[in-house]
Structures are given as structure tokens and as C-alpha cells.
Amino acid sequence: MDFLRLPPVLRCSILQHPSIKQTLLRHVSTTTAPPASVDTTTPPPTLLKLSPSTLNSYTISNPPIPSDLILARSFFTKHHPEILYSSPHFRSLPPSPFPEVTFLGRSNVGKSSLLNALFGRPHSNLARVSKKPGKTRTINAFGIGGSGLTTNPNSKPKSPPRDNNVNPKSSKWKQWGRGGLLVVDMPGYGSGSREEWGGEIMKYLENRKQLRRTYVLVDAEHGLKRSDVELLVHLRKQGIAHQVVLSKVDKILYPDSKFPGPVKVHNGLMKLRERCEEVREELDGAAAEEGVRGRMGDLMCCSSEKSLDEKNKTKRIGIDELRWSILTACGLEKSFDLKRAADVKILEAEPVADKEEKKQFTPI
DSSP states (O other), X not given: OOGGGSOHHHHHHHHTSHHHHHHHHHHHHHHOOOOOOOOOOOOOOOOOOOOHHHHSBOSSSOOOOHHHHHHHHHHHHSSOOEEEEEESSGGGOOOOSSOXXXXXXXXXXXXXXXXXXXXXXXXXXXXXOOSSTTOOOSEEEEEEETTXXXXXXXXXXXXXXXXXXXOTTTTGGGGBOTTEEEEEEOOOBSTTSSSSSOHXXXXXXXXXXTEEEEEEEEETTTOOOHHHHHHHHHHHHHTOOEEEEEEOTHHHHOOSSSOOOHHHHHHHHHHHHHHHHXXXXXXXXXXXXXXXXXXXXXXXXXOSXXXXXXXXXXXXXXXXXXXXXXXXXXXXXXXXXXXXXXXXXXXXXXXXXXXHHHHTOOOO
């Protein structure tokens, strides 16, 4: 029976019947509930954690995975670094067979401290550290990785050289084993240095066949200076492979001496990301004004002073990522000698963690 087709008077009388009325009331009270309140509050943002992709600005290459970083650390710390040659003049540099990377920066940008941390000896004075600007005045090449020195560095030659003016260490690069690379420390430019860039520096950058990449250090706290911009635009004009490295990033990540909590780390990484974007925009703009095409590549960030790893406070911020960048620049990241030189424990990286690291990668 269709209730709605009944005459109105009959429908009204049926609804007024006591038994029908009680049934309808019970049904309404059990089926209709007050509407649930809608939560309009926005969820809290996910806090950034320190990782290669959150610390550095990758636009060309993929961030290294944990096993890459461990492998790079092993390569740089397996053998003691040695100064293989040193000269104030480009014409005196030996024709070594090893790939080279060089580090440039304004005086007192922290270049020597960074190199000591890169070599795994942050408290040593291998690359001479000084508060006085312009301490480095020669082109110094350090042998890294590979088989190391093939002879005892403390052993004396069997017979002295006939010419007393010959430096017995001048051919030390010939004793460095295969599979290694050279890290070249350049004199600083700017205040305290003899010239803005230096004629010998430019000769090396433009003519050295062994050079694979130039790393230009910029103080993360103070940003780019005029001489930095001019040098970087010149490198881009000449087609010289280079990469910007923001040094002293601990000044941004946590300027206090107290170890930061998750929120402070997140805030510091956000500030560092903003600084990376500022550097990128300024350099691309300056290059465009000079009629140079292209955009800035990857930007590395590191600190030679502090760590954000509570389990290993000797692990400096961003140093392993910089080591991996050097290996890839020299084409040694997949070499057989590198994999054989690594200890078995070094290769025990979780493949799941590696996949997660790749998934989380977003260029900034």
C-alpha cells in the first residue's frame, strides 16, 4: 500500500494512532544523530630532518644514498693525505696522471679548515689554518685515496741528488699509487691576498688538463661578495666546470653552542634553503646580464666545525656529501679500486633506506 496515495484525512488519522506514533518516534530518535563537528585545523607540517637532499640544493645530480656516503668517507680516510707538489707558479706544476679538483675562496672563508675536515683530520694543520688572511700563497696538491704512497714517506733516498737545488719531494707525485686523486688548495683571493684572483690561479683554471672541477667556497652567513660573483660568472663564461660550496653553515643551522632539537634543525634547514635560493638567483641574474646562458648547478653546504649527528659528533655537516661530489667529478664513484678498497662493513647499507632516500628527493 502506497501511504502517500491515501486521502489526506485518512493519512492524518493513521499518523495520530498511538502505536504508529510511538514507532515513528523510536525510529527517528535512533537514526538521526547530531552532525559531527568538522575539524578545520590544519595538520602540523612535517619537520625537516638532516639528509643530503634537505642540506644541499641538487638540480642536476641525484643526492647520494647512505652507502655512497660511507664509501666516500672510506676513500678519503683510508690513507694519510700527502702533499705531492707545491709551487707558486703554474709552469712548475708536474704533469701528474691523476684527476684533480681545486678549492678556491676568499681569504679566511674557512678553506683550510674545510680541507682538513675533508681529509678526515679536522684538528690537524695539514692544510695550514691561520686567522691572518692570505696564509696560503702557493698551489698545493694533496694526494687522496687509491693505493696511497707506494714507498715509505720517511725513507731517505739511497743516493742524494747531484744538483743540490733540486727538491727531493719534487717527484713525490710519482710515488702515489693508482686509483687516487689530487685535491688542490689555491691561494685565497680578495682582502689580504696579492691580487683579486691571481694570474697563476687563472692560468691553472683555464689550462690545467687534469682539472675536473673547481669548488668555490662562499661564507653561508654573509653570502656572495662582489669578487665571488665576478669569479663565478667568469668560470661560467669560460665553460670551466665548477660548483659553489656554502661553508660555515653551522652559523645558520644552529648558531648557539647547545645541540639543537628537531624544531631548531627544521627552522635552520628552512633558512639555509632560503640562502641557497638567494645565491642561485643572484648568480643566474649576474650571468644573464653578461649574456651567459645556462643556470647554476648543484649547490653544496657543509661545516668543518660542527656536527648534527648525536651518535658520531666527529662527523662534520655535509663533508661526506662533498667527498662524494669529488668522487663523481673525477669519475671514481664506480671504479673497481674504490669498491675493493672499501671494508666489508662499509657496504652494509640498507637497500630499503636507499630507496626511501631516493623517493624523498625533491630538487630545491
